[in-house]
Amino acid sequence: MFTNFIKGQKKNLSRLDVTPENAGATSEDAIIFDSVSKIYRIYHDTNPSLKETLIHLRRSTFEEFLALDKVSFSVGKAETFGIIGPNGSGKSTILKLLARIIRPQSGNVVINGSVSALLELGAGFHPDLTGKENIYLNASILGVDRKSIDRKFQEIVDFAELERFIDTPVKNYSSGMYVRLGFAIAINVNPDILLIDEVLAVGDQSFQSKCLGAIFDFIRQGKTIVIVSHDLDMVRNLCSRALFICQGRVLEYGRADDVVRGYRSYMERTEREKSIVQAAIAREEIPQTGERFGSGEALIERVSLLDSCGREVNAIHAGEDAIICLRVVFREQSERPIFGVRISDERDINVYGTNTWVQGIKTRIFRKGESVEVNFSQKMDLIKGNYRVTAAVSHNDGRRYFDWRTNVLKFAVFDESYAEGIANLNSEISIKKIR
Numbered sequence: 001m002f003t004n005f006i007k008g009q010k011k012n013l014s015r016l017d018v019t020p021e022n023a024g025a026t027s028e029d030a031i032i033f034d035s036v037s038k039i040y041r042i043y044h045d046t047n048p049s050l051k052e053t054l055i056h057l058r059r060s061t062f063e064e065f066l067a068l069d070k071v072s073f074s075v076g077k078a079e080t081f082g083i084i085g086p087n088g089s090g091k092s093t094i095l096k097l098l099a100r101i102i103r104p105q106s107g108n109v110v111i112n113g114s115v116s117a118l119l120e121l122g123a124g125f126h127p128d129l130t131g132k133e134n135i136y137l138n139a140s141i142l143g144v145d146r147k148s149i150d151r152k153f154q155e156i157v158d159f160a161e162l163e164r165f166i167d168t169p170v171k172n173y174s175s176g177m178y179v180r181l182g183f184a185i186a187i188n189v190n191p192d193i194l195l196i197d198e199v200l201a202v203g204d205q206s207f208q209s210k211c212l213g214a215i216f217d218f219i220r221q222g223k224t225i226v227i228v229s230h231d232l233d234m235v236r237n238l239c240s241r242a243l244f245i246c247q248g249r250v251l252e253y254g255r256a257d258d259v260v261r262g263y264r265s266y267m268e269r270t271e272r273e274k275s276i277v278q279a280a281i282a283r284e285e286i287p288q289t290g291e292r293f294g295s296g297e298a299l300i301e302r303v304s305l306l307d308s309c310g311r312e313v314n315a316i317h318a319g320e321d322a323i324i325c326l327r328v329v330f331r332e333q334s335e336r337p338i339f340g341v342r343i344s345d346e347r348d349i350n351v352y353g354t355n356t357w358v359q360g361i362k363t364r365i366f367r368k369g370e371s372v373e374v375n376f377s378q379k380m381d382l383i384k385g386n387y388r389v390t391a392a393v394s395h396n397d398g399r400r401y402f403d404w405r406t407n408v409l410k411f412a413v414f415d416e417s418y419a420e421g422i423a424n425l426n427s428e429i430s431i432k433k434i435r
Contacts, residue, residue: 028112030193030224031075031098036107038068038093038248067093069248070107075241077112078222080215082239082256084232084263086309090248091228095119095195098226113192113224116142118182127171131162131181134170138182144189152188159210160184180207187214193224212238236260246309270313291406297334298366298393298402302327303409305389306375316380318415318424326374326391328403330366336396337363339374344407346386351422352378357398381424384415 042065068090075081083091096102097109099117125134135156139149149156157163160180170178186194196215215238218225229235235242235256242259244252244266252262306323307313316322324341340355354376356363366372389409394401415424 028077029074029110030077030079030112031081031226032108032110033071033073033094033097034108034110035070035072036068036097036104036109037066037070038090038097038102039105040065040067067248068097068104071245071248071250072107073243073250073253075224075226077224078219079241080219080225080227080239082235082242082259083226083228083245084230084235084242084260085245085251086311088247088310089245091245092119092197093248094245095197095226095228098193098195111193114143114190115193115195116186116189116191117195117197118179118186119195119197125170125178125182128169130169131157131160131166131173134181135185138185139189142185142189142191148189156181156184156188159188159214161207176207183211183214187218191223193226194218195226197228198230232260232264249308270307270311292404292408294392294401294403296402297332298328298330298337300326300328300391300393300403300405300408301371303389303391303405305409305411314410315412315414318384318413318417319379319381319426322378322380324376324378324389324391324409326376326393327371328374328393329371330368333365333368334395334402335365337366337402338394338396338398339363340392340394341376342390342392343382344388344390345422346388349422351382351387355392357396363396380413381426382413383419383422383424384413386410386412 071090071094083094085091093102095117096119097104098111099115099119100111101117101119126137129137132153135153136146136149140146157166160177160183162177162181165173165177170181173181186196194215215225227235227239239256241254242252242256243250244259244263246266251266252259302325304312304325304327305314305316306325307316308321310323326339326341328339338355338357340353340358342353343351345351356374387410388407389411390404390406391408392401392404394404417424419425
């Protein structure tokens, strides 16, 4: 949208020697992310009352979600660095770690310099305080003293174009007004490092141009900028280097042009596979779901296939990581049930099957009304073709089924190579002369 504006600004930077070829080549890094992992807890029931906690010693059930998996990268001083990836891939988690809002489970985050962050809409604002009061509150959170803000106050108000509403509680602000005020504060506290999360996605064209101008002023001043955005053209034009992250793992890291190109190829391939599968379903090449039976104490509400980025898909490349996700709700209390899946091909030949009992996983007691997700993670080393998933949840004796759903999920496996059979063993062939 602002490609011409950005290119024009970049020409003005050439004499300052801040270009993609040398940006980040300074002797000291502004940011070092060293094998960082972050885990969140996802709770599956409401918090118990204090009385229940004390009398029944009841604990909330949760599962751990790996948001970042040993992520490493560095950002040089005076470098503009981009982070891209699908929704839910871990981009905002990285910025929160850099802003010291959260802490990692493992690894080191090194920050050399003061940080100003513009993350979630209205982060650091108190809704009942006025815009003026929030300027001082937000600045104090960033470590700026009141006298410094007194000197900068009018510049902040002028940049945000909110003089008329500066004494109005921010709870009455629109989303654009929130961003304008937050961005104005962030750039006027004179940080060494500026963190931006999708701020240019909100606001009118005039304000977005003003923000881009402010970013280029920061570049001219030798500041370090980290930008998270879905605007790939902006990342490619603004940033010297970039990081492509998917499901908490680094897929590409390097020059912004190369990383953006890799991300676009990834998205194009995903969309192409989706359209191929939809066409196959329309031609009924992928069979429809089959029978269902069981006593009903637990019900399988949904079965889905997730790719390595955690997105729901109906096609996967051979050899790629994938998750078969079962969403189960319990209509009666159940003690140590067994969860299982089975994959069959289009000829209804069983390809693979497993369950929690076979793998020695002891499940717990599930209460009436409780819902859970059960994930089966594996590499799809299958031959190219169409496949179906049967899912089941049973009593702990393995004989009485609460719910059995035959062919509840259908998906396709793509592979550029050719082989026969069921599994793709990826054989390597060598020929050696023996005499």
